[in-house]
Amino acid sequence: MGSTTFAQEVAYEEYDLDNGLHVILQQDNTAPVVTVGVMYHVGSKDEEAGRTGFAHFFEHLLFEGTENIERGKWFDIVSAQGGNNNANTTQDRTYYYETFPSNSLQLGLWMESERMMHPVINQIGVDTQNEVVKEEKRQRIDNAPYGKIIYGTGINPHLFEKHPYGESVIGSMEDLDAAQLEEFVSFNHKFYNPNNAVLVVAGDFKTEETKKMISDYFGPITNNAPKPERTVIEETPITHTIKATEYDSNIQIPVKILAYRTPKMSARDAYVLDYVSELLTGGKSSRLYKKMVDDQKIALQVLAFPRSMEDYGTYIIGALPLGDVSLKTLTDAMDEEIHKIQTELISEREYQKLRNNFENQFVNSNSSVQGIANSLARYYMLYGDTSLINKEIEIYRSITREDIKRVANEYLQSNQRLELDYLAEPAQ
Known part of the structure; x- marks a missing residue:
């Protein structure tokens, strides 16, 4: 434990x-x-x-x-x-x-x-x-x-x-x-x-x-305009893999990117996806790093950018190939690990480690007055619930291994994502 x-x-x-x-x-x-x-x-x-x-x-x-x-x-x-x-x-x-x-x-x-x-x-x-x-x-x-x-x-x-x-x-x-x-x-x-x-x-x-x-x-400051009214713009669900290529003249090593549209930041599933992200790509002990960098030595690095936003979120994972490894090989390796989370419950040991990591992150975010001020403002404005500064950890604690499997199935399907080849600019 x-x-x-x-x-x-x-x-x-x-x-x-x-x-x-x-x-x-x-x-x-x-x-x-x-x-x-x-x-x-x-x-x-x-x-x-x-x-x-x-x-x-x-x-x-x-x-x-x-x-x-x-x-x-x-x-x-x-x-x-x-x-x-x-x-x-x-x-x-x-x-x-x-x-x-x-x-x-x-x-x-x-x-x-x-x-x-x-x-x-x-x-x-x-x-x-x-x-x-x-x-x-x-x-x-x-x-x-x-x-x-x-x-x-x-x-x-x-x-x-x-x-x-x-x-x-x-x-x-x-x-x-x-x-x-x-x-x-x-x-x-x-x-x-x-x-x-x-x-x-x-x-x-x-x-x-x-x-x-x-x-x-x-108190004396007056409003120049009424409070802005917003309607959330609904995106059409992604049902077919989006394939794209982008070029970058500043790089020599390409990247394979898999990117998913995910739920808004206040949704409980967004918290579950934080667990999934940590499990797959959270540092050198993560599944993808250990598999692709340490064990198989097919990747120079793996990366992840989970971003929660007010209306939607994104989860972006990727890898840089080692040597002449193909981008398809990287895709297959990432998909294997995603499939494991979708079909098998993670181990109790991994689960406890995830919980401990998020508890530590929660404590650290409130360890300075600067961090507390930011958290209070964000929870009030974007979540509509200031009390999350004390209660959010309970959401993370409530996440089960079954939740992790369910959410990986719901949001990380290959037909619901962008597959991006991010390449060095070709020679003129």
């Missing part, structure tokens, strides 16, 4: 301001550190056709400055107080955060309220960040080996014909170049409102003082 790790329950309080801003407070006075995070319910799936990349662009643009924060000074202000900050964008949300020594909490709240209430969106900021985003795309996708796999730009368009998940988060540079300033202003008005956001404060603070500061700084 494996050991069981128990995470300490995260105590939190949540409430709404009159303008619709959801607030979550998680007080922990054990260290003099505090994180202020604001998550906006806007990601690449909310963009209009022909205007991809707006959500990610805004992640950059809203660091430009505000009416009361001089252009280009955001990071200087934070670092001068011994803090750090960052932001990130997914298909579903955009998240900004600062972590400060706790005596700078007021500064963090003021800065995020400034970002929400007084952003300066002008042509010089748009032009500056346009170049920054282009360089990021060049570094991460265009000029990076396997960049189109890592960021899904060579995969998602094959899995999603209707849903915006088929577009890349970083978007099209042509779309950004073509956009007018008023379009950026309009995007801000539509999505960057209190009614479309959650504010999280986690760490060392005094509750009543903090509530008053939140009321003072965020």
Whole structure:
């Protein structure tokens, strides 16, 4: 039997301001550190056709400055107080955060309220960040080996014909170049409102003082638009194998990719697929690594990118051949292991190891105030249940060996996937 790790329950309080801003407070006075995070319910799936990349662009643009924060000074202000900050964008949300020594909490709240209430969106900021985003795309996708796999730009368009998940988060540079300033202003008005956001404060603070500061700084912010209404775009089920080839001028070794469309992040089966992913490709002790890299020596590496999203998910597995091993040989080896999970219950020992791994991951995700702030915002916004910060581990604990077999059968069939040959660019 494996050991069981128990995470300490995260105590939190949540409430709404009159303008619709959801607030979550998680007080922990054990260290003099505090994180202020604001998550906006806007990601690449909310963009209009022909205007991809707006959500990610805004992640950059809203660091430009505000009416009361001089252009280009955001990071200087934070670092001068011994803090750090960052932001990130997914298909579903955009998240900004600062972590400060706790005596700078007021500064963090003021800065995020400034970002929400007084952003300066002008042509010089748009032009500056346009170049920054282009360089990021060049570094991460265009000029990076396997960049189109890592960021899904060579995969998602094959899995999603209707849903915006088929577009890349970083978007099209042509779309950004073509956009007018008023379009950026309009995007801000539509999505960057209190009614479309959650504010999280986690760490060392005094509750009543903090509530008053939140009321003072965020309470006066008005909504420029009603809360966005979304309808989930239903994809047609994949019933025939999709075969595709992509080329990458930055690589010498090809990759065989098998990619599946999977359930949305809040579905219980998405949690079961996390177990399947860990079993097949979770590190050097995983089934595919041991079989293909260690034992048969047909693969240089195996890889996996399980991605849960608000409306759907994807599970991407692949392998790099060793020497002149064919991509078909890699496919056959991966399919053999998938078939085993579909036809045989995994061993009790493997099952216990999986459970222990996920318990450890769960504990580690809540081991810092920064991690807790992110988790609270994400569970509230994308799962609609903040209490998952304490209860999610029970979902993983409830998964049975029979669940693993059932889910592998339901979602990992060869006629429901993309088979991608990812090849070096042929010589001209």
